[in-house]
Each structure stands twice: as structure tokens, then as C-alpha cells.
Amino acid sequence: MAMAILFGVFSFLLLIGTPVAFCLGIASVATVLYMGIPPVVVFQQLNSGINVFAMMAIPFFIFAGDLMIRGGIAERLIRFAASLVGHLRGGLGQVNVLTSTMFGGISGSAVADASAVGGIMIPQMAKRGYDRDYAVNVTVNAAIIALLVPPSHNMIIYSVTAGGSISIADLFTAGIIPGLLLALALMITAWIVAVRRGYPAGMFPGFVAIGRYLLAALPGLLLIGIIFGGVRSGVFTATESSCIAVVYALLVTVLVYRELDWRGFCEATLGSVRTTAMVLLVIGTAASFGWLMAFMQVPAATIALMQAISSDPIVILLLINLALLFLGTFMDMAPLIIITTPIFLPLVKSFGIDPVHFGVILILNAGIGLNTPPVGSVLFVGCAVGGITIGQAMKTIWPFFGASIAVLLLVTYVPALSLWLPALFR
Numbered sequence: 001m002a003m004a005i006l007f008g009v010f011s012f013l014l015l016i017g018t019p020v021a022f023c024l025g026i027a028s029v030a031t032v033l034y035m036g037i038p039p040v041v042v043f044q045q046l047n048s049g050i051n052v053f054a055m056m057a058i059p060f061f062i063f064a065g066d067l068m069i070r071g072g073i074a075e076r077l078i079r080f081a082a083s084l085v086g087h088l089r090g091g092l093g094q095v096n097v098l099t100s101t102m103f104g105g106i107s108g109s110a111v112a113d114a115s116a117v118g119g120i121m122i123p124q125m126a127k128r129g130y131d132r133d134y135a136v137n138v139t140v141n142a143a144i145i146a147l148l149v150p151p152s153h154n155m156i157i158y159s160v161t162a163g164g165s166i167s168i169a170d171l172f173t174a175g176i177i178p179g180l181l182l183a184l185a186l187m188i189t190a191w192i193v194a195v196r197r198g199y200p201a202g203m204f205p206g207f208v209a210i211g212r213y214l215l216a217a218l219p220g221l222l223l224i225g226i227i228f229g230g231v232r233s234g235v236f237t238a239t240e241s242s243c244i245a246v247v248y249a250l251l252v253t254v255l256v257y258r259e260l261d262w263r264g265f266c267e268a269t270l271g272s273v274r275t276t277a278m279v280l281l282v283i284g285t286a287a288s289f290g291w292l293m294a295f296m297q298v299p300a301a302t303i304a305l306m307q308a309i310s311s312d313p314i315v316i317l318l319l320i321n322l323a324l325l326f327l328g329t330f331m332d333m334a335p336l337i338i339i340t341t342p343i344f345l346p347l348v349k350s351f352g353i354d355p356v357h358f359g360v361i362l363i364l365n366a367g368i369g370l371n372t373p374p375v376g377s378v379l380f381v382g383c384a385v386g387g388i389t390i391g392q393a394m395k396t397i398w399p400f401f402g403a404s405i406a407v408l409l410l411v412t413y414v415p416a417l418s419l420w421l422p423a424l425f426r
Contacts, residue, residue, distance in 0.1 A: 003296050006031040010289070020332050021278070024285035031292055042288045049287020049338075050280045052160050053239060054168070058153045059276040060242030064223075064249040065109055066268035066275075069116045071253025071260040073220035077102050078120055080213040085187075087204040090194020092125045093134065094187055097142040101183040102221065104146025109153070110333075110370055110378045114143040118385045130199060132386045133396045138190050140382035140393075141400040144367035145186075147333075148179035148360065150228045151245070156238060157283065157334055158359045161290070161341040168238040169231045170356050170422040177421055178360055178411045185403040193399055219252045232425055279334055286338035294342055303347045313351040317412050320344055321365060328369015332377060336366045353415075360411055360418040368404050371397070 010027035014020070028042045068074070078099045085094035099117050104110075118139040125135035147154055150172035159166045227245055230236045236244065253260035260268075293299065306316055324344075327336055340362065348358045370378040373390050383393050411417050 002031055002035050003298065005034050006289070006292055006296070014330060020335050021281045021285045024282070024289045024335060028285065028288040028292055045288040045291040046284035049290075050284045052164075054156055054160050054164065054237075055280070055283070057151075057156050057239040057242040058279060059272060060239075060246050061151050061153050062109065062112075062275050062279075063268065063272040064242065064245035065112045066272045067246070067249040067253055067260060067265070068220060068223075069112060070264040070268050071249065072257040073217075073253070074099075074103060074116045074120060076213070076217040076220060076257075078117070080210075080217040082202075083205050083210045083213045086202040088191060089201045090130075090190055090197075090199040091202040092121065092128060092130060093138045093190035093194055093199070096121045096125070096135070096138045097145075097183055097186045097190060100139070100142035101145050101149070101179070102217075102224075104143075104149050104152075104179070110143040110146045110367060111381055113146040114140055114378045114381045115385065117143070118382055122382075122386045126386075128200075131197065132388050133392050134193060134197065134199075136382045136386035136388055136393050137397045137400050138186070139386075140371050140378050141397070141404060142183070142186055143378050143382070144364075144370060144404070145179050145183050147363050147367040148175035148182065150175065150224070150231070151238070151241065152363065154333055154337060154363055154366070155359065157337050158341060158362060161338050162345055162355060162359075166355050166359065167422075169234075169425075171359050172228060172231060172238075173422040173425055174356050174360050174418040175363065177417050178364065178407065181410065181417065182364075182404065182407045185407050186400060189399050189403040219256045223248055223252070282332065282334045283338060286335040289335075290339055290342050293339070299343045299346050302343050303350060306347055307350075313353060314413065316347070316351055317353070317361070320348070321361070321408065321412060324362065324365035325368060325372075328366055329372045329376075331369070333366045333370060336369065337362060354419055356422060357415045357418045361408070364404075364408050364411060368401070368408065371401075 006027050009030045010023050013023040013026060025042070029039055032039055032042055078095060081095045081098040081102065085091060085098050088094045096117065099121070100113050103117055104113050122132070122135045122139055126132050146152065152172070152175060155171040155175065156168055159168045159171060223245060226248060227241045230244065231238050231241050306319065309319065310316060324340065327340065345355060345358060349355065370376055373379065373394070379390065379393065383390055
């Protein structure tokens with residue numbers, strides 16, 4: 001009965017439009033009251049869920065991304081990407097994907113990517129004759145690349161939720177090849193759709209122009225190397241790298257690009273505080289929810305159920321993917337990671353699946369969920385920027401969904417795509 005109350009209250013509140021954090025918190029309080037457990041336990045678990053040193057990396061990475069957005073890095077990355085792939089058919093779509101790949105390595109956030117890159121690219125694409133649904137679909141699907149390449153703060157959430165036993169450096173490294181593979185798949189899809197719709201190709205600007213735009217974008221791109229190289233080499237931790245990212249972002253935007261003024265700094269600070277507060281509230285309430293699931297032995301029951309269905313890892317991974325894709329349609333990313341990790345991680349371990357590999361699978365599934373209604377935050381941002389409805393975007397988004405699912409299946413059933421690079425650095 002307690003399990004029915006936990007999931008029933010959560011589902012009901014979610015269906016009537018209650019914010020996810022409150023759904024998780026209220027469902028947890030209702031369950032402990034029924035079970036006769038002091039309600040203070042919920043708040044203790046909430047506090048312990050966010051009182052983790054590694055979590056400090058999240059607000060700093062968010063702040064560094066906000067500084068870069070307001071400091072001119074996005075425009076320079078777009079110009080550099082345009083010089084590389086703008087001459088292809090549907091060139092602005094290719095530019096959009098490539099820019100998101102590079103910018104994702106700076107912001108680590110799909111929503112930030114969709115708002116920053118989309119805010120510049122979608123109006124430009126519409127102005128040059130591209131349909132708005134195409135511009136939005138390219139933008140929102142390319143934005144999830146940011147979740148796979150370092151410094152994805154969702155990788156940090158996964159590591160912390162798993163008890164801190166999984167190396168953040170390994171997770172950062174494991175997401176690189178899947179992220180690049182997703183970028184390639186989306187670029188091919190964007191090209192195919194562009195050919196079918198008759199979109200134009202641009203002019204190749206020449207290697208001199210490419211060098212000039214690379215030089216302009218290089219200070220921002222170096223941040224990727226600093227974060228990844230420092231964490232991977234062990235010079236500093238992920239938390240320390242986030243602080244270094246903020247200092248470096250300030251130096252680049254103030255002294256090099258000279259586009260970040262006092263007002264922009266204040267806006268970036270306030271925006272980061274709001275985003276961090278929302279993220280940490282979700283993480284805390286999801287921690288309480290997850291503790292109750294563990295207390296009621298939901299993970300053990302899930303393992304027994306799955307093992308009763310099949311003993312084949314291929315089938316188990318397929319079922320997990322289907323479950324995660326379904327949950328992603330109505331759950332945001334952070335709570336999805338925190339709630340499902342304690343359930344599915346012991347299960348995949350029992351089948352000999354590497355936790356780092358599963359982390360990439362989980363992040364990619366949750367990323368695809370950010371583009372599926374009714375709770376698709378990245379899709380909402382893209383449609384708001386593009387000035388179209390969710391329904392208009394959903395009518396033509398399927399080729400891009402297909403590309404993302406194809407990459408998901410490859411990442412799921414070819415572990416080397418995730419595990420080869422981390423093994424190389426050990």
C-alpha cells in the first residue's frame with residue numbers, strides 16, 4: 001500500500017501539472033505519514049541528497065555557461081562552424097549542429113544550448129528561407145549533445161546518485177564518442193531533410209577565413225580542453241574544474257572578448273542562482289523519493305521481475321531503454337537520473353554491464369526525453385524561440401528522433417563506443 005501511495009500521489013500531481021520537485025516532495029511526505037515514519041526524515045534525506053561536495057560543480061558549471069552565453073562565445077562559435085560546414089546543402093542546419101557540439105562542451109546544458117544557439121540560429125534560418133519547424137527540430141535535437149560531452153553536470157548527478165563509486169573523469173570521457181556520433185547522425189539527417197525541402201547551399205569562405213574564425217573562437221574552445229584535460233589527468237577534480245571554468249570564463253569574456261559588462265555579469269549571476277536553486281530542489285526531493293524506494297526494496301523487486309522475464313542482457317537493455325524513454329516523456333532529467341539509477345544500476349551490474357556504459361545509456365535516454373511532450377523542457381525552449389507550437393514541431397521531428405534512437409541503440413549494444421576511450425586514458 002505504501003508503494004501505491006508513493007507512486008499514486010506522484011503520478012496524480014504530475015498529471016494535474018504540479019512542478020516535478022513538489023510532486024516528489026509531497027509524495028514522499030504522504031508516504032512516510034502513512035508508514036508512521038517521522039516526516040523530518042524526508043527533509044533529512046533532502047538535505048543529504050544535496051549536501052555532497054561533488055554537487056558544488058553544478059552551480060559553477062552553470063555559472064560558467066551563463067557567462068559564456070552573455071560574453072560573445074556563441075556568436076564566435078557560430079561563425080567558425082559556418083566557415084566549416086555552411087557550404088553544405090542546408091548549410092545553416094549543419095552549422096546549428098556543429099555549433100551545438102562545440103558549445104555543449106562549454107555549457108554542459110541542453111537548455112542553455114537550445115536558448116543560446118537557438119536564439120541566434122533560428123531567426124537567421126527563418127530569415128534565409130528555412131522553415132521554422134526545421135530550424136527548431138535541428139536546434140532541440142542538437143542540444144542534447146551537450147549532455148554527453150564534458151562538462152555535462154548530469155554525469156556528475158549520476159555519479160553522486162550511484163554513491164560516488166563511478167569516476168566522473170571516466171563518465172566525461174565515455175560520453176565523447178557517443179556525443180560525436182550523435183552529432184554526425186543529426187548532420188546527416190539535417191542534410192537529407194534539407195535536400196528533400198530544397199534548401200540552398202552556401203559558399204565556401206576559404207581556408208584563410210576558417211583560420212580567422214578559428215582564432216576568434218579559440219579562447220572559448222580552450223575551455224573544453226582545460227576542463228577535460230585537467231579532470232582526466234587528475235590535476236584537479238570535477239568540482240575544482242568548475243571553479244576554474246568560472247575564472248577562465250570571466251577572463252575570456254571581460255579581457256579577451258570584452259563583451260561582458262557589469263549588467264551582463266549580474267544577469268548571469270542571478271540566472272545561475274535561479275537555475276541552481278531549481279536543479280538542487282529537484283535533486284533533493286528526488287533523493288527523498290529514492291530513499292523511500294530503497295526502503296521499500298523497489299530495486300530488489302525490479303531485479304527479480306526483470307530476471308523472471310529474461311536472462312539475456314540484450315533483452316534487459318531493450319526493456320530498460322523502453323522504460324527510460326517512457327519515463328522521459330513526463331519526467332525531467334535530474335529526477336529521472338536520481339530515481340532510476342538506484343533501480344536499474346544494481347540490475348545492469350547483475351548482468352555484467354559496466355556502470356560507466358550504463359551511465360551513457362541513461363543520459364542519452366533522458367536527453368531524448370527532453371524533446372518529448374508533455375514535459376520536454378528543451379523542446380519547449382526551442383518552440384518558444386522559434387515562435388511555433390509543440391504540435392507543429394512534432395509533425396516533422398521524427399527523422400531527427402529516428403537518428404537519436406539509432407545512436408541510442410548503437411551505444412547500448414556496442415559498449416566499446418563508451419568504454420574504449422576511458423580505457424585508453426587509464
